[in-house]
Amino acid sequence: MDDEEDLSNPKKISNEDSISQKHSAMIERLTNLHQSRLQQQEISRKSDSNLSPSFESTKSFLDRFSSLKQAIETELDRCRNISDRESKSILIKSDLEKISLSISNLEKLVAENSYFLPNYEVRSSLKTISDLKEKLELVNSELLPKKKFAFKSKSSKTKEQNNVVVVNENVIKENDVDSNVKVRDSPGFRDKEGVVLIKHFGDLEEGEFTLENLNSCEIRLIGRLRAIFVHKLKNCRVFVGPIMGSVLIEQVEDCLFMLASHQIRIHHAKKTDFYLRVRSRPIIEDSNGVRFAPYLLVYDGIESDLKECSLYEDTGNWGNVDDFRWLRAVQSPNWSILPEGERSGTVYISKSETSSENS
Amino acid sequence: MGLLSIIRKIKKKEKEMRILMVGLDNSGKTTIVLRINGEDTSVISPTLGFNIRTINYQKYTLNIWDVGGQKTIRSYWRNYFEETDGLVWVVDSSDIRRLDDCKMELNNLLKEERLSGASLLVLANKQDIQGALKPAEIAKVLNLDAMDKTRHWKIVGCSAYTGEGLVDGFDWLVQDIASRIYVLD
Numbered sequence: 001m002d003d004e005e006d007l008s009n010p011k012k013i014s015n016e017d018s019i020s021q022k023h024s025a026m027i028e029r030l031t032n033l034h035q036s037r038l039q040q041q042e043i044s045r046k047s048d049s050n051l052s053p054s055f056e057s058t059k060s061f062l063d064r065f066s067s068l069k070q071a072i073e074t075e076l077d078r079c080r081n082i083s084d085r086e087s088k089s090i091l092i093k094s095d096l097e098k099i100s101l102s103i104s105n106l107e108k109l110v111a112e113n114s115y116f117l118p119n120y121e122v123r124s125s126l127k128t129i130s131d132l133k134e135k136l137e138l139v140n141s142e143l144l145p146k147k148k149f150a151f152k153s154k155s156s157k158t159k160e161q162n163n164v165v166v167v168n169e170n171v172i173k174e175n176d177v178d179s180n181v182k183v184r185d186s187p188g189f190r191d192k193e194g195v196v197l198i199k200h201f202g203d204l205e206e207g208e209f210t211l212e213n214l215n216s217c218e219i220r221l222i223g224r225l226r227a228i229f230v231h232k233l234k235n236c237r238v239f240v241g242p243i244m245g246s247v248l249i250e251q252v253e254d255c256l257f258m259l260a261s262h263q264i265r266i267h268h269a270k271k272t273d274f275y276l277r278v279r280s281r282p283i284i285e286d287s288n289g290v291r292f293a294p295y296l297l298v299y300d301g302i303e304s305d306l307k308e309c310s311l312y313e314d315t316g317n318w319g320n321v322d323d324f325r326w327l328r329a330v331q332s333p334n335w336s337i338l339p340e341g342e343r344s345g346t347v348y349i350s351k352s353e354t355s356s357e358n359s
Numbered sequence: 360m361g362l363l364s365i366i367r368k369i370k371k372k373e374k375e376m377r378i379l380m381v382g383l384d385n386s387g388k389t390t391i392v393l394r395i396n397g398e399d400t401s402v403i404s405p406t407l408g409f410n411i412r413t414i415n416y417q418k419y420t421l422n423i424w425d426v427g428g429q430k431t432i433r434s435y436w437r438n439y440f441e442e443t444d445g446l447v448w449v450v451d452s453s454d455i456r457r458l459d460d461c462k463m464e465l466n467n468l469l470k471e472e473r474l475s476g477a478s479l480l481v482l483a484n485k486q487d488i489q490g491a492l493k494p495a496e497i498a499k500v501l502n503l504d505a506m507d508k509t510r511h512w513k514i515v516g517c518s519a520y521t522g523e524g525l526v527d528g529f530d531w532l533v534q535d536i537a538s539r540i541y542v543l544d
C-alpha cells in the first residue's frame with residue numbers, strides 16, 4: 001500500500017489547513033481502500049469459522065504489521081526528540097495526529113485480517129496496538145502538557161474526568177435503592193447436596209435451564225435444550241443432551257461434564273473434565289487443570305435429538321480449545337487433552353429413572 | 360481544524376456511520392451482526408478480537424464493529440470508542456444472574472467521555488426464550504431511566520434467531536444518528 005508514504009515521511013508543512021487537506025484526502029483514500037478490501041473479503045469469506053483460505057498468509061501479515069509498528073515507533077521517538085520550541089507547537093501536534101492515524105490504520109489492518117489469523121496473533125496484535133496508543137498518549141502529554149488535543153485513546157488520562165464519574169456513581173446508587181428491582185429466577189436446579197437430579201426436556205419451548213450452587217450431585221438433563229447456565233458446582237457429574245445454543249459455565253471445581261452444544265464458554269473452572277461435542281471452538285478463561293475429551297453420552301433417542309440440533313457429526317472441535325488468558329503460540333498450561341486411558345467409557349442413561357429427591 | 364472535524368466532514372459526504380456493538384460475552388452480538396448482514400449463523404465461535412461488517416442500510420453505510428465480550432478482552436473495548444456514532448449494547452435477556460455484571464459494564468461505558476455523543480441502542484436479545492426478561496424489565500434492572508438526560512437512547516426487545524426487533528432497533532439508531540449528524544441536508 002502506498003498510503004503509508006504520507007505517514008512515515010512527513011514533509012514540512014507550515015500551515016494547518018494544508019495539513020488538513022492532506023489528511024482529508026488521505027482518510028478518504030484509506031476509507032475507500034478499506035471498503036474495497038472488506039468487499040473482497042466478503043466475497044472470499046465463507047463463514048465465521050476458522051478455516052483459513054489458503055491464499056492468505058500469516059507471515060505476510062506479520063511482516064507488514066511489524067514494519068508498520070516500527071515506523072510508528074520511530075515517528076514517536078522522533079517527535080519526542082524535537083527540541084526546538086517553535087516547531088513543537090505546530091509541527092508536533094500535526095505529527096501526533098498523523099501517528100494517531102497510522103495507529104488506527106494498523107488497527108484496521110488487524111481487523112481486516114483477523115478472520116484468518118491464528119488467535120494468539122490477533123490478541124498480541126491488539127495488545128501491541130493498545131501499547132502504541134498508550135505510548136502516543138504519553139508522548140502527547142509530555143510534549144504538549146497544556147494543549148487540549150482532541151483525539152485517540154485518552155485511556156488513562158486526567159483526573160477531572162474521574163471527578164465527574166464519581167457524581168454519576170452516586171446518582172445511580174441512590175436510584176438502585178429506590179427501585180430495588182427483584183427479578184424472577186429462570187428454571188433450574190439450585191442449592192442441593194448429594195442427590196441425583198433428573199429432568200426431561202420435550203420440546204424446545206422450555207429448553208433453557210440453570211444449574212446453580214450444587215455440591216456432590218449427579219445431574220441428568222435428557223432431551224433437547226436451547227441453552228444452559230452453570231454456576232458454582234463442586235464435585236458434580238453432569239450429563240446433558242444436545243443443546244441448540246450455548247453453554248456458559250462459571251466457577252466449577254472437581255466436576256465432570258458431558259455436553260453437546262453449539263458454543264461453550266468456561267470461566268473459572270478448576271480440575272474438571274469436559275466430554276464435549278461442539279460446533280465452534282470451546283473457550284476457557286481463568287481456568288486451570290481442565291481436560292477435554294469427546295462426548296460419550298447415550299440415551300434412547302439421542303441420535304435424532306443430536307440430528308435435530310445439528311450436532312450429529314463430531315467436528316473434532318472438542319480438542320480445539322482457546323484459552324483467552326493465554327497469549328502465546330505454545331500450548332496453554334491451563335488445559336490438556338484427557339489421555340485416552342483415563343477417559344470414562346460410554347455413559348448410558350435410562351429415560352425412565354427419576355430424581356432421588358423431588359425438586 | 361481538528362482531526363475529528365475532518366473525519367466528520369468526510370463521513371458526512373459518504374453518509375457513513377460508525378457503530379460499536381458491545382455487551383457481555385454470549386449476549387448474541389456476532390449472531391445479530393451476521394443476521395442483519397444476511398450471513399450464515401450456524402457456526403459462530405466466541406469472538407476473540409473483533410469483526411467488522413460494512414452494511415448498506417437505507418441510504419447510509421454502516422461500519423459495524425462487533426467486539427468480543429469475554430472478560431479478558433473487555434479492556435480492549437476502549438480502543439474502539441473514538442468516532443463512534445452509535446453504541447449498541449446487547450443483553451442476553453435470559454442470563455438473569457449476570458445482569459449485575461451487565462449493568463456495571465454498561466455504566467462504565469457510559470462514563471466514557473469519548474462515547475458521550477453516541478446514541479445508545481440497548482438490544483434486549485433472546486426474546487424467543489420463554490424465561491427471558493421483557494425489555495421493560497431489563498430497562499428497570501439496568502436503571503436506564505437514571506441515565507444522563509442528554510443521552511439519546513432506546514431499548515428494543517429482539518431475537519437474533521427469529522430476526523424480530525432487529526430492524527426496529529437499527530431503524531431507530533440510524534435515524535437518531537442521522538438527525539444529529541446530517542441535520543443540514
Ligand SMILES: Nc1nc2c(ncn2[C@@H]2O[C@H](COP(=O)(O)OP(=O)(O)OP(=O)(O)O)[C@@H](O)[C@H]2O)c(=O)[nH]1
Pocket residue numbers: 226244245246262263382383384385386387388389390391403404405406407426427428429449484485486487488517518519520521
Ligand atoms: N435463543 C437465542 N439464542 C441466541 C440469540 N442470539 C444469539 N443466541 C445464541 O447465543 C450464543 C452466543 O452468541 P454470540 O453471537 O456468539 O454472542 P457474542 O455476544 O458475540 O459473544 P462474544 O463473542 O463471546 O462476546 C450463541 O449460541 C447463539 O446461537 C437469540 O436471539 N435467541
Ligand SMILES: [Mg+2]
Pocket residue numbers: 388389390404405406425426427428
Ligand atoms: Mg461474538
